[in-house]
Amino acid sequence: MSSLNLDATFAALADPTRRAILARLAAGEASVMELAEPFDMSQPAISKHLKVLERAGLISRGRDAQRRPCRVEMTPLLEATDWLEKYRNTLESSFQRLDALLEVMKAKEKNPRKTKSEGEN
């Protein structure tokens, strides 16, 4: 993961209006007009924030030429938060079971007579 991406993510998240826009988009996609309403801001002002968010990869814009709905993109948030760490933990718990299994396999190889008990549980 490049720190450059993370910098862009954190810079974009540093502004309260942009965080509020993301929170709104987390509830579902919205057009610039729909976003401008609750924030009591002009559409150009909102568009400016959207550009920053888009450049940081935090949102994407739909192809619909009229609405160009904005959608939240999870990736930079995954990277900015602990999500990759959780993915790691999921795998690590599996590998810890493998550690235990390998110990059993090593013990069996040292003392092959005990191999008989295999598959009894």
Next chain:
Amino acid sequence: MRNTGTLQVTTPSDREIVLTRVFNAPRRMVFEAFSKPELLRQWFGPHGWSLSVCEVDLRLGGGFRFVMKGPQGEEMGMRGSYKEIAPPERSIHMESFDDFPGESQVTTVFVEKDGKTTMTATVLYESKEVRDAVIQTGMERGAAETYDRLAEFLLTTAA
């Protein structure tokens, strides 16, 4: 990255995930544990999940089929086909999940030193989107929960 445990997860490019883990056993044993169904059943999968289907045909042109069963009875199926097999050093397989479009290429290399084995698994996805989706579902159930978590995160950040 805050990888505190023994498993290292890195994302060296947009389309890759690289997993590195050291096991305290010779690599022939580790390779066996990665390729024999009766052994895979004993460790493979997230906590609380088990392999209800585990079939491995370890040869070129062969493949594997896993179905993981979750604590609530939910199922997640995956399959793979081998492109290269060189026990106990390395293998390359194509892998796909029943619930995801596309295929990823998994290159697994085992290096043994002083009785310990370092596994390096490089997963190359078709796109960044697929990779991120895999990371996401690796620990979350469904998009609803994901978006809940996002909203929660945003609220705490904004506070």
